[in-house]
Amino acid sequence: MKKNYLQLKYFFCLTFIFLVSTEVLAQASEPFNCVTEAYLFQSNDVYAQNLASGIATLDGIDIDPSVINGVGYNPADGYIWGSLKSPSNTIVRIGNNYEVTKYTINNAPYSYVGDVNHNGIYYLKNGSSGLYKIDLDPSSPTYLTNIGTMTLSQAITNHDWAFNAADNMLYTVEKYSNKLYKINPNTGNVEDLGEIPILSGLNYTYGAVYFDVDGNFYISANQTGTVYVVYGVQNVNSSADMVSNLFAFGPASSQNDGARCPTAPVPQEDCTNGVDDDGDGLVDCDDPACSGVASCPEITPITSGNNGGLESNNRLSHQINQRNLNRLKSNYKFDRAAAKRVFKRPTYGKKISNITLWDFIPMDILQGTSVIESSPEDLADITNAVEVLSVDYITPNNEGLGTILVLKTENSVYEHTKHICDRFTGSELLSVSNMEINDEVFIKSIVKRPDGGIEYVASFSVAESEDNTSYIVESHWNLDKYSNKGFYNFQIWASNIDDLYNLSQEVLRLLSIQKSISSYISSEAPPVFVRKANYYSGKIDLEIVSTIGATTISIDGNKRGTETSTAENIQLNIDLEGTLNNVMLDTQNLYDFGFRISNEFDATPDDLFLSDGTWGIDYSSEPFLSNFTVTQNTEDFGADDLGVERNITANFIADQDVSIYRSLTPKFEQVDVSDYNSLSFLAKGTGQLKVMLLRESISSWEDQPNITINLSSTEKEHIILLSDLISSAKQVNNGFNDIKTLFFTLLSDGGLTENKTLEIGNVKFSKSASASVDDIVTKNNVKVMPNPVGEVTKLVFSSDMNSKLKFEVYNIFGKQVHKETYNANAGNNTLVFKRNNLAVGLYFFKIYSGTKTWSGKLILK
Numbered sequence: 001m002k003k004n005y006l007q008l009k010y011f012f013c014l015t016f017i018f019l020v021s022t023e024v025l026a027q028a029s030e031p032f033n034c035v036t037e038a039y040l041f042q043s044n045d046v047y048a049q050n051l052a053s054g055i056a057t058l059d060g061i062d063i064d065p066s067v068i069n070g071v072g073y074n075p076a077d078g079y080i081w082g083s084l085k086s087p088s089n090t091i092v093r094i095g096n097n098y099e100v101t102k103y104t105i106n107n108a109p110y111s112y113v114g115d116v117n118h119n120g121i122y123y124l125k126n127g128s129s130g131l132y133k134i135d136l137d138p139s140s141p142t143y144l145t146n147i148g149t150m151t152l153s154q155a156i157t158n159h160d161w162a163f164n165a166a167d168n169m170l171y172t173v174e175k176y177s178n179k180l181y182k183i184n185p186n187t188g189n190v191e192d193l194g195e196i197p198i199l200s201g202l203n204y205t206y207g208a209v210y211f212d213v214d215g216n217f218y219i220s221a222n223q224t225g226t227v228y229v230v231y232g233v234q235n236v237n238s239s240a241d242m243v244s245n246l247f248a249f250g251p252a253s254s255q256n257d258g259a260r261c262p263t264a265p266v267p268q269e270d271c272t273n274g275v276d277d278d279g280d281g282l283v284d285c286d287d288p289a290c291s292g293v294a295s296c297p298e299i300t301p302i303t304s305g306n307n308g309g310l311e312s313n314n315r316l317s318h319q320i321n322q323r324n325l326n327r328l329k330s331n332y333k334f335d336r337a338a339a340k341r342v343f344k345r346p347t348y349g350k351k352i353s354n355i356t357l358w359d360f361i362p363m364d365i366l367q368g369t370s371v372i373e374s375s376p377e378d379l380a381d382i383t384n385a386v387e388v389l390s391v392d393y394i395t396p397n398n399e400g401l402g403t404i405l406v407l408k409t410e411n412s413v414y415e416h417t418k419h420i421c422d423r424f425t426g427s428e429l430l431s432v433s434n435m436e437i438n439d440e441v442f443i444k445s446i447v448k449r450p451d452g453g454i455e456y457v458a459s460f461s462v463a464e465s466e467d468n469t470s471y472i473v474e475s476h477w478n479l480d481k482y483s484n485k486g487f488y489n490f491q492i493w494a495s496n497i498d499d500l501y502n503l504s505q506e507v508l509r510l511l512s513i514q515k516s517i518s519s520y521i522s523s524e525a526p527p528v529f530v531r532k533a534n535y536y537s538g539k540i541d542l543e544i545v546s547t548i549g550a551t552t553i554s555i556d557g558n559k560r561g562t563e564t565s566t567a568e569n570i571q572l573n574i575d576l577e578g579t580l581n582n583v584m585l586d587t588q589n590l591y592d593f594g595f596r597i598s599n600e601f602d603a604t605p606d607d608l609f610l611s612d613g614t615w616g617i618d619y620s621s622e623p624f625l626s627n628f629t630v631t632q633n634t635e636d637f638g639a640d641d642l643g644v645e646r647n648i649t650a651n652f653i654a655d656q657d658v659s660i661y662r663s664l665t666p667k668f669e670q671v672d673v674s675d676y677n678s679l680s681f682l683a684k685g686t687g688q689l690k691v692m693l694l695r696e697s698i699s700s701w702e703d704q705p706n707i708t709i710n711l712s713s714t715e716k717e718h719i720i721l722l723s724d725l726i727s728s729a730k731q732v733n734n735g736f737n738d739i740k741t742l743f744f745t746l747l748s749d750g751g752l753t754e755n756k757t758l759e760i761g762n763v764k765f766s767k768s769a770s771a772s773v774d775d776i777v778t779k780n781n782v783k784v785m786p787n788p789v790g791e792v793t794k795l796v797f798s799s800d801m802n803s804k805l806k807f808e809v810y811n812i813f814g815k816q817v818h819k820e821t822y823n824a825n826a827g828n829n830t831l832v833f834k835r836n837n838l839a840v841g842l843y844f845f846k847i848y849s850g851t852k853t854w855s856g857k858l859i860l861k
Contacts, residue, residue: 029095031078034261038210039080040220041071042253046098051210051218051260052267053280054227054248054288054431055547055579058527060098068092068100069112071259072162076120076137080259083111083124091122091134105134107146112207112257115170117163121147123170123185128155131188150188156181159207159222165262166215167234173199173206173219180217180230180242194239198228198246202498208258212266218247224435224444224497225252229289246288248280249446249497251525252435271296281531281545281580286430286448299495300453301399305374305390306334308405308418308491321614323378324668325661328740331699336398339372342391355514357389357406360488362506366402366499369393374403383416384409385489393499402494402503413461413474413482414489418447420479424610425667426450428532432477432525435497437505440520442475444500447493450669456500461487462511470518471511477526477604478596528553528576528599529606537643540585540593540610546576550599557595559587562630562646563615570595589632589645611666615648618661618743624654633762640767642676644742647761652746655753657690659745662763670696673722674735676765679742680719685711685758690745693725696738702785702794703727705736708747715759726783726796726828782847782854788861795831797847797854799824807831809838809845809858822847835860 032039039059040047044067046060070083071094084090089108093101113125120137129152135142161172161183170183178199182191196219204221211217217230229247236242267278271290276283285296292298326332344363352359363371374392379385385407393402407414423429428448435444435458445457460475463485474482490507494500511517527548534541544553553574558567570593574583587593592611599605615630629649637643644662652658664671683689692706705725709718722736742763746756782797795807802825809818817838822831831847838860846855 029079029093029097029099029101032073032080032096032261033078034073034075034264036264036266038208038218038258038260039071039073040208040250041068041082041255041257041259042251043067043255046094047251049250050280050579051212051227051248052269052278052289053282053579054225054250054433055280055545056250056433057579058548063094063098064092064100067255068094069110069255069257070114070124071257072115072122073259073261074116074120074122074136075118075261075263076116076139081114081116081122081136082257082259083108083114085110103144105144105146108132108134113158113160113172115160115162115259117185118165118168121185123161123163125158125161128157152183152188152190154190156190159205160209160257162209162211162217162258162260163262164211164215164217164234165213166211166232169234171209171211171217171233173209175205176203178202180233180236182233193233193236194242196228196230196244197239197242198230198244205254205256207253207256210258210260211262212260213263214265216266218266220250220256220258221252222254222256222436223252224501225250225433226497245293246291248288249431249433251433252441254436254439281543282430285452286428299401302401302403302453302455302493302495303449304334304336304392304400305403305405306376306392308376308390308403308493320382321616321661321663321666321668322619323382324663325616325618325741326378328668328694329701331701333699334374336372336374336392336394336400339374339392342371342373349510349513351513357387357408357488359514360406360490360507360510361389361391361404362503362510365502365506366393366494369395369401376405379407383407383414384412385414386410393503400495402499403492404503404507405491407489407491408486409489410486412484413479413487414491415479417459417479418445418455418457418491418493420607420609423530423533423608424535425665425669429529430454430531432529434525435501437501437508440473441522441524442504443477443523443525444497445525446497455493455495456497457491457493458500458504459489459491460504461489463487464515465518470516471514473508473511473517473520473522475520475522477523478607481523483521524604526604526606527601528597528603530597530608533608533610535587535590535610535612537637537645538586538588538590540587542583542585544576544581544583544597546579546581546599548599548601548603550576550601552576552600554598555585555595556598557593559593560591561589561632562591564628564630565591591630591646612645613663613665615646615660615662617650618659621652621654621658621660624652624656624658625650626653627651631761635762635764637764638766642673642765644763644765647682647759647763649759650757652756652758653753654756655748655751657745657748658756659743660758660760661744662742664739664741668740670738670740672737673739673765674737676722676736676767678719678721678766679763680717680766681763682715682717682761683709683711683759684713684715686746686754686756687711687749688747689758690747691720692743692745693722693736693739694741694743695736696740698727704743706783708781708783711758726798782845782856784856784858787857788859789833789835790861792832792834793858795833795845795847795856796828797831798828799826799852801826803849803852805847805849807833807845807847809833809843812842812844817843833858 037048040049047056048059049056067085068082080094111124116122122134122136132149135147158172161170180193207222208220215234217233219228227248231243269278269287269289271293290296374390379388387408390405392400431446447455528546528550531543555572594609597606690708705727805822843858
């Protein structure tokens with residue numbers, strides 16, 4: 001398939017013309033000789049591919065007007081030779097500067113299957129069972145002549161073959177059967193070695209195959225660009241003794257062919273030593289070649305669609321955080337085991353008049369899975385989606401193998417993608433490249449989640465044509481490339497590349513049943529992209545991958561220093577060297593930064609969005625807010641501190657509790673602060689402030705660890721020992737390893753309307769500190785949760801010693817309406833009070849012994 005790098009081609013062509021005019025005419029083309037790269041021919045473009053990493057650099061562009069195929073490396077002269085589609089009976093010699101020399105050979109029809117043996121004899125397949133041989137040994141008297149034909153002992157459907165230097169035999173893999181064949185070039189005998197295990201069940205075309213010096217056989221699938229390996233094929237007798245695996249991920253094309261020196265080594269990854277052995281930037285289990293090796297999983301379960309579709313961006317950061325906070329407050333957790341099962345409907349795969357999102361959901365595609373609905377319906381409230389549907393494909397033990405999220409939008413494409421934001425929340429973009437479905441280009445990416453799981457991801461959007469009679473499919477990396485119209489937006493992720501391909505292909509088939517697909521509009525994958533990124537304390541670390549030899553990138557984006565500040569444009573130019581680059585940007589402290597990375601060839605740019613955790617106003621408090629301002633910190637955090645950036649000022653006019661929050665990460669991931677002893681901050685304000693640390697492991701909002709402090713009109717540092725936080729949940733004592741959000745509540749003073757002020761700054765977790773005990777109300781007072789009281793409430797207090805206490809409740813007339821005895825322990829205590837038949841109203845309580853009394857109010861509703 002012709003590549004779409006038009007600007008890139010223009011640049012290379014100008015360079016090539018210049019070289020031809022100044023150098024090539026003055027000297028003959030030089031051979032490649034035996035180098036480690038594999039050369040992947042796609043029509044008349046050539047990629048130099050590092051088999052270890054899969055990274056393929058576009059090295060030769062439009063090297064001939066016609067299509068070159070059947071290519072092979074010639075050990076006798078160091079050149080690559082190929083069969084030219086036009087004119088007929090023409091073969092070509094290709095030098096390392098991609099100068100093409102043409103030779104006309106009698107009876108040498110065009111072939112897409114070819115390779116050259118160690119003696120310089122070029123074997124080209126003719127039809128399903130024939131081959132012919134051309135002598136390419138420059139020292140031979142029959143050089144550049146057809147030296148004979150041969151009939152194979154059986155017909156095979158293959159698209160490339162390669163010589164193994166370990167035994168001088170030809171090897172190939174057949175489409176459909178996925179069988180490995182060994183061919184004796186002297187006799188034409190074809191030996192069936194059995195199905196290659198790693199290819200079992202696949203239906204790809206294998207247009208490029210290669211060998212290394214150890215006899216390892218590398219197989220490239222046209223549709224996905226996946227490179228598979230069969231180790232030491234000269235020792236293989238059947239499928240039973242084949243060792244096969246994934247090896248790398250490269251570019252896809254409907255016209256693939258490959259050539260490589262068979263005596264050159266390919267670096268191999270040791271999957272257990274914690275070292276990047278093969279130089280691809282991937283260590284141990286991150287490397288595809290380690291799939292299923294040692295302790296590396298063959299596949300990892302994927303995330304649910306219920307958590308998808310909502311990566312942060314500038315416009316919606318507050319809404320996104322509020323949605324995540326609401327889920328946390330209500331203890332919302334999606335349970336795959338309890339989710340609604342989905343079954344194939346009678347109308348599946350049939351044209352119908354009233355199309356719904358369900359008509360695009362594949363069924364019976366991933367064997368051994370069932371389908372459940374996992375729709376994150378709250379997306380429709382805060383994004384530009386008007387309809388939302390997602391399904392998970394799960395195993396019998398409820399692990400996800402595939403997910404499809406479909407979102408219908410009006411007037412524009414859906415505004416969130418997994419790849420743009422996740423790299424700043426701990427995920428890594430291990431690979432991004434094209435795949436081809438129905439001979440059309442789509443972009444696939446491989447994402448490593450923060451928990452180590454691997455997901456294979458594709459996104460595309462589908463709109464109706466102007467006359468509403470057909471569909472138009474668009475697939476782009478950059479959202480601004482999509483048309484301004486309504487779309488069905490598909491986000492698909494799976495636990496392996498083949499399931500991703502099959503799900504995507506079935507979606508397109510289901511679409512075409514309802515309306516024909518009249519056109520595809522697509523962009524190439526970005527050849528320069530950020531693999532992973534990290535931000536802390538004013539600096540951004542980027543690991544940048546360049547697959548086209550880029551020497552310069554440009555960064556252009558808008559940065560906001562705080563949640564309430566205006567955007568500031570930032571433009572930077574950065575030099576690159578080689579394929580992998582580590583770059584540090586000194587951006588100073590920021591809240592969010594959306595930026596584009598462009599390359600010197602004007603190829604597809606990469607887009608990223610960075611957001612820190614958010615300071616925000618709880619939704620229930622927004623009607624009472626009169627001012628909210630976020631400013632930068634004034635303190636440099638120490639090595640033993642975990643700093644929470646930025647300070648806030650909030651003013652309310654309210655007759656109830658009002659709250660603000662600070663998510664520790666942009667997507668509400670849990671943070672482990674168990675190595676820290678205290679939480680401290682500067683604060684001033686009105687009345688009492690309840691401080692809560694919201695934990696993932698605690699399901700009840702009332703049980704979240706908390707403490708209440710007194711505020712004053714002058715700024716004061718408050719230091720809270722984490723061990724002093726009160727919770728009736730047992731998990732609070734297990735270490736604070738799952739904190740998601742800090743939640744601050746200004747408590748109401750008896751329901752009176754008042755002006756409330758809160759300023760908080762320099763928030764940090766520290767490894768050593770002494771608590772300011774005199775400010776902690778719960779050392780001397782009782783916290784009632786909840787209050788007002790429904791049927792039951794909890795009274796939480798701290799006792800200095802083990803003691804027997806009395807608990808009494810009185811109505812407003814002073815009549816005792818409840819009494820009981822409570823055995824208190826030294827430390828935190830929780831007394832559970834059930835209202836039973838007490839009427840609605842205001843009550844007073846006291847808890848006392850001979851030396852200590854706690855008292856307060858109860859409001860029964």
